[in-house]
Amino acid sequence: MTSSFIPQPSALLFAWPKQAAFGRVVPKSKIYEHAAVSAALKERFVQQVEQISWAYKLAPETVNLPATPAVAEIQVFRLGLKGASLDHEVLKAIDRAIPFPLIFELVQSGRVKLVAAYKRPAQNPGSTADISHWVLSSYFETDWQLESSPRPPLPVALDMAGLYEQLLSPLIFGKDEGGGLRDEKASYISDAPAALYRVGAQAEQSGRLTLEQRIELAESVATQKKEVERINTRLGREKQFNKRVVINAELRDAKQELQRLIEKQAATQSH
CATH class of the missing domain: 1.10.287 (Helix Hairpins)
Structure with missing residues (x-):
C-alpha cells in the first residue's frame, strides 16, 4: 500500500490577501536616497539583491482592521536574491527608508523564507513627539521553504498592532536565536540589538x-x-x-x- 505526502501549510508563511497586493518594483536607487546608504553597502545590494518588490500593503482598507498610533500599516517586501545569503545591513537600509513596519520575504531558486525585525516608533506613540524615527530589534527568520508550500490565511487580530504581533510572534520563536541568515558565518549574524527592552516584574x-x-x-x-x-x-x-x-x-x-x-x-x- 502506498501513501502520498500531502504538504501542510506553513505556520510562518502566510497567504497575503489578494486585495492587499501592491506589486511595485522598488529601484535600489530609491533605497539609497532615503537611507543614506554608503558605497560599501550599495555594493552589497548589487552583489546580493536581484530585485526589490513592494508586494503587499496590509492596511485598514485592505485587511479591514483599524490602525493604531504605532502601526498604521504593515508592508510586505519580496527580495529576489542572487545567492543564498543576505547581509542584514541591506534589510536595515530598506527598513530605514520605509516609515512602516516591514515583513520581508526572501526568494531564491524556488525557495522562500520570512525575515523581520520588530520595528517601533522611537517615541511614545501616544505623545505628540516626532515618531518619524524608528527603532529596530534584531532580525528573526524562518528556514528556507519551497515557494509552492501551502500557506494559511492571516491570523485573527483586532487591530493593526495586534496583527503585527501575531505575524512576528511565531517568527521570533521559529528560531532559538535572532539574526543571521544561516548559510553564512558570523559576518551575516546581526550585531548587538539596536533596542533593549526591560522585562517588567509583573509580566x-x-x-x-x-x-x-x-x-x-x-x-x-x-x-x-x-x-x-x-x-x-x-x-x-x-x-x-x-x-x-x-x-x-x-x-x-x-x-x-x-x-x-x-x-x-x-x-x-x-x-
Whole structure:
C-alpha cells in the first residue's frame, strides 16, 4: 500500500490577501536616497539583491482592521536574491527608508523564507513627539521553504498592532536565536540589538510577556550562545592546564545561564 505526502501549510508563511497586493518594483536607487546608504553597502545590494518588490500593503482598507498610533500599516517586501545569503545591513537600509513596519520575504531558486525585525516608533506613540524615527530589534527568520508550500490565511487580530504581533510572534520563536541568515558565518549574524527592552516584574510573575519582552529574551539567548562559543574558542586555544581549569569554570557558568534563559523562553511560549 502506498501513501502520498500531502504538504501542510506553513505556520510562518502566510497567504497575503489578494486585495492587499501592491506589486511595485522598488529601484535600489530609491533605497539609497532615503537611507543614506554608503558605497560599501550599495555594493552589497548589487552583489546580493536581484530585485526589490513592494508586494503587499496590509492596511485598514485592505485587511479591514483599524490602525493604531504605532502601526498604521504593515508592508510586505519580496527580495529576489542572487545567492543564498543576505547581509542584514541591506534589510536595515530598506527598513530605514520605509516609515512602516516591514515583513520581508526572501526568494531564491524556488525557495522562500520570512525575515523581520520588530520595528517601533522611537517615541511614545501616544505623545505628540516626532515618531518619524524608528527603532529596530534584531532580525528573526524562518528556514528556507519551497515557494509552492501551502500557506494559511492571516491570523485573527483586532487591530493593526495586534496583527503585527501575531505575524512576528511565531517568527521570533521559529528560531532559538535572532539574526543571521544561516548559510553564512558570523559576518551575516546581526550585531548587538539596536533596542533593549526591560522585562517588567509583573509580566514575569504572570508568565505573560509582551512582544517587546519576548524579543528581549530571544536576543538574550542569542547573546549568551555567542558568549558560550567565545569561551569555547578560548578553551580550545589554551594549552596551560591551570588556565584551562579557570576557563572550564567560566564555560560551565555560561552554559548554565544559557540553559536558564532557554528554559525561561520555553516557559513563556506555553502561556
